[in-house]
Amino acid sequence: MLSIRDVAVSFGGVAALGGVDLDVETGRVVGLVGPNGSGKSTLLNVIAGVIVPDRGTAVLDGHPLPFGRPEGVAARGIARTFQIPRLARRLTVAQNVIAGGRDQPGESLAALLFRPGAVRAAERQVTARAFEVMRRLGLDHLADHPAGGLSGGQQKLLSMGMALMADPVLMLLDEPAAGVNPVLIEQQVRFIRALASEGRGVLIIEHNMEMVSNICDHVVVLDGGKVIARGTPDEIRRDRAVMRSYLGEVA
Numbered sequence: 001m002l003s004i005r006d007v008a009v010s011f012g013g014v015a016a017l018g019g020v021d022l023d024v025e026t027g028r029v030v031g032l033v034g035p036n037g038s039g040k041s042t043l044l045n046v047i048a049g050v051i052v053p054d055r056g057t058a059v060l061d062g063h064p065l066p067f068g069r070p071e072g073v074a075a076r077g078i079a080r081t082f083q084i085p086r087l088a089r090r091l092t093v094a095q096n097v098i099a100g101g102r103d104q105p106g107e108s109l110a111a112l113l114f115r116p117g118a119v120r121a122a123e124r125q126v127t128a129r130a131f132e133v134m135r136r137l138g139l140d141h142l143a144d145h146p147a148g149g150l151s152g153g154q155q156k157l158l159s160m161g162m163a164l165m166a167d168p169v170l171m172l173l174d175e176p177a178a179g180v181n182p183v184l185i186e187q188q189v190r191f192i193r194a195l196a197s198e199g200r201g202v203l204i205i206e207h208n209m210e211m212v213s214n215i216c217d218h219v220v221v222l223d224g225g226k227v228i229a230r231g232t233p234d235e236i237r238r239d240r241a242v243m244r245s246y247l248g249e250v251a
């Protein structure tokens with residue numbers, strides 16, 4: 001589904017990524033791990049259309065991704081979450097989720113004026129979908145609460161729901177478990193596995209190795225902007241280079 005080849009990025013002479021290859025297949029959860037500063041966020045930002053790489057290619061379902069055009073990338077069916085959720089804190093949980101749905105006819109003045117029935121029907125559909133998404137995330141009982149009043153972990157779940165409203169083929173998740181309590185991490189794990197079983201691809205940056213082991217089919221380890229290992233979570237845990245660089249740093 002997604003093929004990254006030889007992607008390199010440098011910031012003022014510092015190589016953040018030195019020629020990285022990465023694949024995400026349909027229905028698979030791929031973990032992107034590595035020590036701080038290894039280039040994980042940079043790679044996610046290249047895929048999301050935020051950073052234009054110095055070289056390399058990214059192909060989604062046979063077509064190149066438009067580097068440097070986040071809205072073009074989103075239109076290709078890639079949705080993302082951020083380390084710090086980007087929410088409208090004063091709007092309700094339901095309003096935030098609804099806002100995550102794209103292509104709403106109500107956004108077009110012409111549609112509002114000339115096809116009000118179609119707009120109402122589409123709005124009903126988006127609202128029904130939003131409630132379904134909130135149910136999946138266990139947030140439906142909080143639908144009318146302001147998003148800013150949710151716990152950090154609930155806000156992360158909410159941001160995943162907002163991303164899902166765009167019905168993406170590929171989800172990019174940036175450290176969803178950071179600072180989240182174990183019960184909500186469990187909920188995230190179920191949600192992410194369900195995304196994959198629906199046939200979506202998931203690329204997840206995560207430091208929590210237990211979570212990575214629980215959800216990832218495949219793990220790619222970066223260090224100093226290069227891939228130092230790739231394989232199943234089990235293979236990665238046993239990899240000597242990984243122990244030296246990534247796990248060694250944690251210890």
Ligand SMILES: Nc1ncnc2c1ncn2[C@@H]1O[C@H](COP(=O)(O)OP(=O)(O)OP(=O)(O)O)[C@@H](O)[C@H]1O
Binds near residue numbers: 011042
């Ligand atoms: N906008 C920027 N300007 C200059 N240097 C940057 C910029 N963004 C990242 N870097 C540098 O590029 C390298 C890779 O950073 P990146 O944020 O991608 O790592 P990371 O693996 O996501 O780290 P973390 O786990 O801390 O989020 C680091 O040396 C970082 O200092």
